[in-house]
Amino acid sequence: MNRVHSLLSGREMSIVGALVAVVAVTAFVNPSFVSPQGLHDMFLNASIIALLAIGQTLLVITRNIDLSVGSVMGLTAYLSGQMFIADSGTPVIVVMLAGMALGAACGAFNGALVAIAKVPALVVTLGTLYVFRGIDYGWASATGVHQINADQMSPEFLSFGSGSVLGIPHLTLIALVALGIAGYALHNWRSGRELYAIGSNPQAARLAGIPAGRRVFTSFVISGALVGLAGVLHASYFGTINASVGTGKELAVVAAVVVGGVAIFGGSGTVLGAALGALLLTTITGALPILGVPAFWQRAVDGAALLLAISLDRAVMLRVAERLRKERSLRRV
Amino acid sequence: MEATEHPSVPLLELRDVTKSFQAVRALRGVSLALRAGEVHALAGENGAGKSTVVRIIGGEHQPDSGEVLLDGEPVRFSAPRDAQQRGVAVIHQEPIQFPDLSVAENVFMGRQPLRQGRRIDRRAMHRGAAEVFERLGVPLDPARQTRGLSIADQQIIEIAKALVADARIIVMDEPTAALSAVEAERLFRVARGLAERGAALLFISHRLDEMYALCDRVTVLRDGAFVTSSRMSEITNDELVRCMVGRSVEQLFPTREHEAGADVLVVEGLTRAGHFNDISFSVRAGEIVGLAGLVGSGRSEVARAVFGVDGRDAGTVTVNGRPLRAGDPKAAIAAGVALVPEDRREQGLVLELPIERNTSLARLRQVSPAGITRQSRERALAAAWGERLGLKYGRLADPAATLSGGNQQKVVLGKWLATEPSVLIVDEPTRGIDIGAKVEVHALLSELAAEGMAVLLISSELPEVLGMADRVLVMHEGRLTAELSKEEANEETVMYAATGNGRAGEEGSAA
Structure with a gap:
């Protein structure tokens, strides 16, 4: 019992609870929602967002943020298409590594501006959100390739995207592996704990001799690589790419992270929570049409979830502060 | 341990160190030698350069000229981490922790015990923290979140960090400023124990009695310059004060005849849960009332609530006979109240x-x-x-x-x-300003009082309170513990009340 409790914090338990409720209600309206195919789709849809959310968590924990994730993802998705146009026999693993490398390079660019030039991450990544997207469009218009379809990509690549092992989609497996590694590192490695320290109190981190700049830069690079991978996986799953892939994804990702209990001002939260947040939000999105809500409400749901989660966190924090204040006054009397 | 064999070589030494910040010369030629087994006091007024010395030893600042020697070898700490790796630990006046992390993680940040695969050994970490706390004689739960701990407990975490890091040079920057007498005594016990085990301690405090009680040697700074260094036993209290201030107390504080008029500011039963309880006092026209107490005793909070920046849970504030609305600074200004806040750079300007x-x-x-x-x-x-x-x-x-x-x-x-204004509240009006400006501020305050203003003077500098105030109120942990007339007020009576022995204490009034 204790073990379960330490594995899943209160926040994570409540997300699981909300998830069960959403699934139950939707399944009641349309039982096919919980069919093996329905669950398969649910996890598949959540996997790419979860991958992005894992990277984003590393940044938000350190009191940073990356708004350029959608554009980076679009760039690497487009890159994988271009690689198949150049050589239709390119091995899948090469495409993936190339996507991760490009993503990491974008992350390094963001990270350098944040960690070395000391520009706030919000500003840097708001800028690169448009810069990277501009490069994406510029590339498409310079080559004249505005859309890349499934028939231009290798069959291995496409079947990887839609394939599964023992009923678990490849994409979900990759997200789970990333989740496992990131979760382990954040919990067990000194560098992982230092990310929390940096976000919890930057000044104390400096005095504790934590190389904050290097840690933040590395987080941007790792997150960038994960985003790059997500772009490639998007291409392999959907099989159609244009220069606008991933537009607006930053909202869904930040919402997932915050709903998952990662404090927006850094210092606390887990990648498991963020991944569960991604699963919950994509499930709600999937449930909307079944419940008769038009799909265009999806963005509004993400936005509302973001606001709700932040307001809740704030309210809880104020209550804790008030309690501590009262406790101290009691001790004095 | 080499240092104990050659007691002539100090563990850490500053030689003729200078440091400027833009136009301000914070240190000009400061020398200081810290020896194993010795507790060394660093004395000086606010702005004398003590904090700069602390920051240079801790690697936060680098000297412009002069040398830092470690075991007799010149070193250059380019970052706090350098200093820490060479065995220096700084315990700051206001300890800063990672509030989201556990107590044990705060203690061990950066040097967590590892298991195979560079994995943090949490069990060993908690055990280690518990051992250190036991050694310090303080029951702190290593697993609890650090948010919400008292300053005294946070300081214990800082000391635990130094112990875990096997620090040989430990700097304590006004560690007792926010502590009660019991907590301070506990800290002294710990400090003496550290020195006995061969560490060199640098201890900074405003309270001379503490220096005499704890330290072996003292170095005095004034306006960034080295004044003297002596064995504690070879310097009298008066000599020490003269070295620190550079002039006699009479020159610092203007004499003035005071003729107090009617009550201008009347505070009754003022309470803000968690900050202060049931505070009642009055300030009359033409009177300077000093509000003394340790850091964290709630003095500034009372001022903020009177002025209306913070709300209040109970009580009334009356100015010139008219009650003041709670939490409304605009009304306070209109009624003639002015608050010169503690932190001029953040709040004043x-x-x-x-x-x-x-x-x-x-x-x-x-x-x-x-x-x-x-x-x-x-x-x-x-x-x-x-x-x-x-x-x-x-x-x-x-x-x-x-x-x-x-x-x-x-x-x-x-x-x-x-x-x-008819009521002027000044919170630490001379903190961090030079002696000349201090004298001018003091003169201004007495001039204002002479013109009939009611002045409430909050200050951590006891000589200032004693030299300026017609009446002294003393707070301890959110309560008024004494009200002393100018005749009754002296270092002893004020400190006695400030450490919780006043009319709210069990032993009766200090006055």
Whole structure:
């Protein structure tokens, strides 16, 4: 019992609870929602967002943020298409590594501006959100390739995207592996704990001799690589790419992270929570049409979830502060 | 252990160190030698350069010239981490922790015990933290979140960090400022134990009695310069004070005949849960009332609640017979209350704005006929107050940040005096300003009182309170513990009440 409790914090338990409720209600309206195919789709849809959310968590924990994730993802998705146009026999693993490398390079660019030039991450990544997207469009218009379809990509690549092992989609497996590694590192490695320290109190981190700049830069690079991978996986799953892939994804990702209990001002939260947040939000999105809500409400749901989660966190924090204040006054009397 | 074999070589030594920040010369030729097994006091007034010494030893600042020697070898700490790796630990006055992390993680950050695969060994970490706390004789739960711990407990975490890091040189920067007598005694016990085990300690405090109780040797700084260094047993209290201040107390504080008038500010039963309880006092026209107490005793919080920046849970504040609404600074200003806050750079000034615009901030209506601010009127207002206060400036259009600390404080004072208050609350009015400016501020305050203003003076500097105030109120942990007349008030009676032995204590009144 204790073990379960330490594995899943209160926040994570409540997300699981909300998830069960959403699934139950939707399944009641349309039982096919919980069919093996329905669950398969649910996890598949959540996997790419979860991958992005894992990277984003590393940044938000350190009191940073990356708004350029959608554009980076679009760039690497487009890159994988271009690689198949150049050589239709390119091995899948090469495409993936190339996507991760490009993503990491974008992350390094963001990270350098944040960690070395000391520009706030919000500003840097708001800028690169448009810069990277501009490069994406510029590339498409310079080559004249505005859309890349499934028939231009290798069959291995496409079947990887839609394939599964023992009923678990490849994409979900990759997200789970990333989740496992990131979760382990954040919990067990000194560098992982230092990310929390940096976000919890930057000044104390400096005095504790934590190389904050290097840690933040590395987080941007790792997150960038994960985003790059997500772009490639998007291409392999959907099989159609244009220069606008991933537009607006930053909202869904930040919402997932915050709903998952990662404090927006850094210092606390887990990648498991963020991944569960991604699963919950994509499930709600999937449930909307079944419940008769038009799909265009999806963005509004993400936005509302973001606001709700932040307001809740704030309210809880104020209550804790008030309690501590009262406790101290009691001790004095 | 080499150092114990050659006691002549100090563990750490500063030789002729200088350090400037822009135009301000914080240190000019400071030398200091810390020896194993010795507790060394660093004395000096606020602004004497003690904090700069601490920061240089801790690797936060690098000296402009001069040398830092470790075991007799010159070293250069380019970052706090360098200093820590060489066995230096700094315990800051206001300890800063990672509030989201556990106590054990705070203690072990950066040096967590590892298992195979570079994995943090949490069990060993918690065990280690528990052992250290046991050694220190403090029951702290290593697993609890650090958020919400008292300052005393946070300081224990800082000391635990130093122990875990096997620090040989431990700097304590005013560690007792926020502690009760019991907590301070506990800290001294720990400090002595550390010295006995061969560490060199540098201890900074404002309280001379503490230095005599704990330290073996003292070095005195004044205005950034080295004044003297002596064995504690070879210097008398009076000599020490003279070295620190550089002039006699009579020169620092103006003498004045006071003729107190009617009650102007009356506070009754003021309470803000968690900060202070049931505070009642009054200040009469023409009177300076000192509010003393340790850091964290709730003095500034009382001032903020009186002025209405913070709300209050109970009690009344009356100015000139009219009750003041809670949590409404605008009403307080209109009623004639002015608050010169503790932290002038953060709360008192808009550093980027010109001097003249800072001066007019609390009085915008006066300089804004028909709602439009006129620069000429602002300038006239600022010039008038600048002259009255002896402000030294280049141009009134220069940003306030270009002024020295003392002149910045004069701008803040001018801003509030421009509102023509009948009650002036000043919180640490001379913190971090040089002696000359201090004398001027003191003269100004007595002048204002002589003109009939009611002045409430909050200060952590006991000589200032004793030298200026007609009456002294003392707070301890959110309660008023004593009210002393000028005759009754001295270092002993005030400290006695400030450490919780007053009329709210069990042993009866200190007065």
